Structures are given as structure tokens and as C-alpha cells.
Amino acid sequence: MTQSDPNHAKRRWRLALGRYSERQLGGLSGQEARTDRALDYLYGREYDRRGLHRPSGPGSLDPTQMKALDWLGEARKLFPQSVFEVMQDHALDRYGLTDLLTDPKTLDSLEPNQELLKTLLSFHGRASPDMKEKLRQVAEAVIQDVMRRLRTDIQRAFSGRRNPFKRSHIASAANFDWRGTLRRNLKNYNPETGRIIADDLRFVSRERRRLPWSVILCVDQSGSMTDSIIHSAVMAAILSGLPGVKVSMVLFDTSIIDVTDKLTDPLETLLSVQLGGGTNIGRAVEYCERFVDTPERTVFVLISDFAEGASPRRLYQSIARMNEAKVRLIGLSALDDLGDPYLDKQIAGRLAGLGMHVGAMTPDRLAIWLAEVMR
Template identity: 50%
Template sequence: MRPTDRWRLVLGRYAQDRLPPAADARGPRYEAALDYLYGREYAGRGGRGDDGGEGPPPEPLPGSLDPSAPSVVDWLGEVRELFPRETVETIERHALDRYGLTELVSDPEVLARIEPSEELLKTLLSLKGHLDPSVLGEVRRVVRAVVEDLRRRLEKEVRAALTGRVSQHRHSPHAVAANFDPRGTIRANLRHWDAAGGRLVVERPLFFQRNTRRIPWEVVLLVDQSGSMVGSVIHSAVMAGILAGLPAYRLRLVVFDTSVVDLTDLATDPVELLMTVQLGGGTDIAQAVEYAAQVVENPARSVVVLVSDFCEGGPPSRLVAAVRRLVEARVTTIGLASLDGTAHPSYDRRMAQDLADVGMPVAALTPGRLAEWLAEVTAR
């Protein structure tokens, strides 16, 4: 693409009379597709008119500032045809987050055309309480696609951390590529060395056995469902689904805002869990911690994981006291300011420090790092 063609994409409608026509025959389609969305940037700004003086913003293209649902459908189809997938996801995210193009999540036909992504799921969960019932089928499709993708990427890593490290002293009859013992396999098959062909014939490959611990640890996962925690809620749901399938752990899943809801029965079904949570509202973290103290049966073999931004709506002293009581009861605790793929949190650092001072360390972890931490804690 020529530099002038790139500038045409940047300038949109303002390049029409100032730059030569695009060399690519599809150039006008690229320009129109981008201008349909990004032309909104000039709406109401009172920018420069075409004559170079101060004046009202240029007139919008027909339908560009207040599109009907069918025009959004056509626009989405055009974007998906013209641009690579990564660009499409960026454009869709801007349409939702920057320009409030809610037609993308309020019309079933439009929603059906959007590529499922974690960013789209965050938007849908944030708006779930306001969505028309007609789109809930498509919402569930997006939830399922994102959850399955996350679980596929996380499950191997999490299970490997939580079901034991490879034992280099014992072999297993189960052939698992990740547990392959190359040195042991060579030693066990040296008698099959083919000197003429210069190769080793492997008749019996060896695989390490994993150490497993079946200590009855209780894991109480407390998840803040305030609006700012949507990414962590998604990863917590997937993490809970994986933990619930491991026999060495007994999981209790609790979500909270100003109320506490025990969703342990849904822990094995992340899709239904995410369709159930209600993001937004106030936050009473102390109440959730107090609930955890009530359900813990064996404090010395219990872990409480608090996923929150630590923006406490109630008296901070009550939350600090509740955490202190858990620690004094010998419950292992950790606070997570973020549990997602980026671990870049925004949280109340003063509150987090107060909790750390009474024995609850606070960190931002990915699900894989949380699994490693749990493995270390429960290995003792």
C-alpha cells in the first residue's frame, strides 16, 4: 500500500479532495469502512471546516452517526471481508468501548457476526443486566467459545502444577509426551543398537511418573463481581472449573458484591456460572471473608483466595479484622488484585497493604502462577 493510500485511511473523508485516488481498487471500501466508525471522532467537536477556518464539524455521511441495525450488520460484514482478524477485533473493541456502538450487542443478527473474544465477553457481561432477551442465545455462544478457548490454553498448565511434579525416580506405564524420559529410554534400549544402520531401535520408551498428593485441602475462592473485576471474574470461572475436577482439592466458589452468593454447585460449569454472575453494584469484602471463615472446616488444611480490587465499601477495619481472624486460625490466605492473562491490576493499594500487614499477601497473578502457588502451599 502506497504512503498516500495509508494517509487516506487516516484522514478518511478529509482526504477526498486533497490526495490522489487510492491505487487499490478496494481503497474506497477501506476508507468507507473505517470512516463509518472513526468519523464519529469529529462529531460535536466543533473542529475546522473545509475552508480551513473555525466552524461547525463537517456533515456526517448518511447513517454514520446514528446507524440502524441493518446498516451495522452490513458494516460488520464489510469489515470482516476487508481486514485481517486481529484488525477486526480491534475495530469491534473500539466500536463498543470508545464509541458506544451498542447495536453490536443488542441485535442478535449483529452479535452473530462478531468474532468471539475475551474483550467482547467482558462487554457482554458488563451489559448483561440490560441486554434484550432475544440476544441471550448469542451471548451464551460467545461465553462458551471464550471459555472453551481459555480452558484449552490453561488446563494443561494448571493441572501439571497441581497434580504433582515429574518424579525422576519412578516410571509410569502411561505414555504422556510431556513425561518422556530420553536418557532412561536410551539406556533401556541400548541392546537394540543397530551398528550397521547406525541407529537405535526403541522397543520400550520410558515415561516418568508424576508425584501426586491427595491431601484434603479446602480451597475457598472468593470472587469480587464489581464491574472493574470483569476480566478476573472470567478467569476465576475457568480456574474454578479446572480445580473442581481435581480430586485432591475440595473447592468452594463464592461471588460477592454487597451480598454473598455461594455458587459452588456451578463451579464445574463455567458457562452457566458466567451467565449467572451480575457485575456491578457496591462491594462488601468483609462480609465475604466472614462467610469464608464460617464454611472452612479444617483451617490448617484450607486456602482462601480473595480476588478483588480491594475497594471496600464498608469499614476497612472490619475487613482487616476478618482477615486477621482467618490468619490467626491458621488458614492460608492470598489476595489477588488481578487473576487474568495480563496481571496488570488497578486496586486500592493502601487497603491491600493493610491486609498484607495482618498476614494476607496481595499479588496479581495469572491462573498458571496461581496454580503454582497453590501447589507449593499444599505440598507441605
């Protein structure tokens, strides 16, 4: 919907007035139709209050408990975080959708997944005790799934470099030496079939690296960063279990939550999250400087969309100090639902100019990148 579109104002009014104006202003399609359904699901309750019957039609969202949860996920995707927070408050306070927070049975038929966990994290501070226990069950299931997917990648990334000159008796795909195997079995080439029968498989060993490193994770906890927080909590738990790696972790918006003492339990880390609020990156980065003991063996990872709410001067000064002290600096951008990065390019560019390696990647790639930085 753009200003150059001649029907722009008409469709804006259609969204504002709701489905009762469809006869006069026409219907909607695509994302506008999704937006209309999400708005109608919540604000159409005003008609209910006045004794008016809301017509239902194809694609309507009936006000059931299951649909309420569907609506939460849909609204989060369709509206900016600030708008979603207002709608969320209206759902609870104005329209009394407290069943979302008081009845654990609402979630019983849903399979735990990351989207559900993201939604519940935004409510856990206002949930009933029973619902909080259900949240813990959902979070445990999701965390274990993410842990399974990330642990192998992280451990492989940090397991050491392959040594092609040292043989190993440990047969694994990661250690398979296909070049050496090919050379050793050329004598078994069968010209009739054009194949080599490999009866002598070769594997290389890995030189385990000593890892006297400190890793500092500084994670933006604004609502748009929920996926990053989940993966960061899991990654911190895995990294803290590696020998010789000391991990510190801070969550921030305009306030700072130091969760370093909770890293062995990703669930406790996530339950410390207070989604929402503004963003003061500089204050958080400055706080993280206290964890730097040996700068040359410290990696500082800032996970954020770099949309600084305060003056960026404090942020720049802190990054410049750490760069001068030889701290390895990594900036990781947020990713949207399509896997595309979204970030404040001006601030990210300035940080890159101050010595920070800025990128956007999935958590498994971050593990590989982090291991490369620490070589």
C-alpha cells in the same frame, strides 16, 4: 494530559466541545484522538437531533451496528468504570442504541472472543430473550476456549510431584527424564558426529497426591474485574472436577452472590454476574468464613483490586482470624490490558502483613501457585 502542560486546558475544552471546535482549538492525537472519537460517536448524536449534519473524516466512527460494538469495547478501555457506566446508560436510554440488545444478527459476523464476552456481560440483564440466547452461544465458545487453555496447566500442576527414583512406562513430555536418558545412552556417543543416539528413553513416574482440600474463591465482580471473573469461573469448574477438592465461590461488590452450586457450569456462574456497584470486600470475606471446616486444609483466594469501599477494619479482622486458624491465604491482584497489576497497595500491604500471600499473575501461573500452596 497533565496540569503542567500549557495546552492542558485548551485540549480539555476541545474534548468537551467536540469536533466542531477543531478549527478554533486544533486537533488531537494519540489517546486523546481516540477519546474524542468515542465521545463524538455517542454525544455527536445531539447534533443529529437538532438537524445538523455531522462531518465525517478519516478515523470517524459511523453509527452502524458493527461500529456500535466497536465503540463499546473502545469506551470500556478509555474511560473509568463509573464514566463508562454512565455512557453505557446514555447509549441505551438517551440515544436508543437498543439494536445492541434486540437484534442477535448484530453479532453473527463477529468471532467470539473474551473482549466481546466482557462487553455482553455488562448488558445481559437488559437484553431481549433472543439476545440472551446469543450471549449464551458467545459465552459457551469463549469458555470452551479458555477451558482448553487452562485445563492442561491445572491438571499438570495438581498431578503430583515427579519421583526420580521410580520409573514409568508412560511416555509423555511432562514425565521425560532427560538426565537419566543422557546417562543411559552415553555408551552410544559418536565422536565423529558429536551426537548421542538415544535408544533407551527414560521416564519418571508421578506420585499422585491425595487432595483433601477446600478451595474458597472470593471474586470481586466490579467492572474492572471482568477478565478475572471469567478465568475464575473456568478455574472453579476445573478444580471442582479434581478428586478430593471441594470448591466454593462467591462473587461480590456491595452485595454477595454465592455461586457454589453452579460451579460445574461456568456459563451459569458468569450469568450470575452483576457488573458494577461499589465494593465491600470485608463483608464478602466474612461471609466466606462459613466455608472453612478444616482450616489447615483450606485455601482462601481473594481476587480483587483491594480497593475497599467500606472501612477496611472488617476485612482485616476476618483475614487475621483465618490466618490464626492456619487457613492458607492468597490474594490475587487484577491485571490491566498490558498485564500490569493494579491494586490498592496500602490495603494489599496490610493484608500481606496479616499473613496473606499477595501477588499478580496470569491464570495458568495461579494454578501452579495454588498447587504449591496445597502441597
